[in-house]
Amino acid sequence: MQVTEHVHAIKIPFAVPTRFVYAYLIYGKQICLVDSGIAPAKEIILAYIQNSGRDPKEISWLVQTHSHADHIGLSAEIKKISGCKVAAHGAEKAWIEDIELQYRERPTPTFRSYVQNSVGIDLVVSDGDTVDLGGGLAVRVIDTPGHSNGSVSYLLPADRPLFSGDAIPPVGGLPIYSDVLAAIQSIRKLRRISGLKALFSSWHDPILGEKVYPVIDGSLAYIQKVHELVRKEKAHSPGLNSSELTLRVLKGLAIPESLLNPIVITTIEAHLKESLRPNVLEGV
Numbered sequence: 024m025q026v027t028e029h030v031h032a033i034k035i036p037f038a039v040p041t042r043f044v045y046a047y048l049i050y051g052k053q054i055c056l057v058d059s060g061i062a063p064a065k066e067i068i069l070a071y072i073q074n075s076g077r078d079p080k081e082i083s084w085l086v087q088t089h090s091h092a093d094h095i096g097l098s099a100e101i102k103k104i105s106g107c108k109v110a111a112h113g114a115e116k117a118w119i120e121d122i123e124l125q126y127r128e129r130p131t132p133t134f135r136s137y138v139q140n141s142v143g144i145d146l147v148v149s150d151g152d153t154v155d156l157g158g159g160l161a162v163r164v165i166d167t168p169g170h171s172n173g174s175v176s177y178l179l180p181a182d183r184p185l186f187s188g189d190a191i192p193p194v195g196g197l198p199i200y201s202d203v204l205a206a207i208q209s210i211r212k213l214r215r216i217s218g219l220k221a222l223f224s225s226w227h228d229p230i231l232g233e234k235v236y237p238v239i240d241g242s243l244a245y246i247q248k249v250h251e252l253v254r255k256e257k258a259h260s261p262g263l264n265s266s267e268l269t270l271r272v273l274k275g276l277a278i279p280e281s282l283l284n285p286i287v288i289t290t291i292e293a294h295l296k297e298s299l300r301p302n303v304l305e306g307v
């Protein structure tokens with residue numbers, strides 16, 4: 024669906040009901056794709072572009088917020104179809120250019136069904152860089168590590184939407200970040216950007232207008248809620264291993280136990296590293 028003058032949002036369902044990822048299209052003289060979703064979504068993305076009167080061959084840029092499988096699933100295919108250039112942060116490059124390496128180091132259960140091919144990065148980006156999309160449009164790169172080391176967000180100055188990838192955890196969702204303090208600093212950095220008109224996160228439905236800043240604030244409060252649960256359960260049962268502790272925390276967040284996976288355990292371990300801080304938002 025079209026969500027601003029230039030931006031179209033594509034919701035991509037996962038096999039797990041209620042879970043999804045978003046990819047975004049920036050329509051200008053050419054097309055920029057922000058993340059490519061998962062491999063099974065090929066027809067969804069290509070059909071959307073064609074039904075909107077454009078051609079997938081018009082994609083000139085694919086800008087990656089980060090390397091995880093649900094963000095790079097179609098990247099190789101899109102590059103093959105369109106000849107587009109691919110941009111990503113240097114800290115994500117290895118996992119995008121070698122998906123076997125990513126799978127060895129971060130083996131998510133759905134990895135193989137989400138991404139089948141590696142893709143080469145044409146432009147390594149970092150904080151403050153601008154990617155010129157042609158026709159007077161550009162996106163500005165904002166480093167937002169925490170969810171992953173090289174996570175970036177993109178600001179489109181033209182109509183001021185922010186593409187935040189997985190940098191802003193959704194309240195009530197699985198908390199996924201490998202560095203809790205970096206995640207908080209990144210969210211605050213995004214919060215300081217004035218005049219945001221829309222927030223296009225990969226795991227929220229598009230957020231428009233005055234709802235943008237409250238959603239960002241809510242994610243910070245949610246991280247603190249997770250932190251308090253970790254501290255409470257650890258104090259109550261010091262002998263719990265990481266997996267058992269994570270299950271307790273998920274229960275406290277009203278998240279089904281069936282969603283337990285090694286990635287969310289990493290999040291809880293990241294909180295444990297900061298467990299001496301009663302309030303993880305303070306002093307960061």
Ligand SMILES: [Zn+2]
Binds near residue numbers: 091
């Ligand atoms: Zn991710």
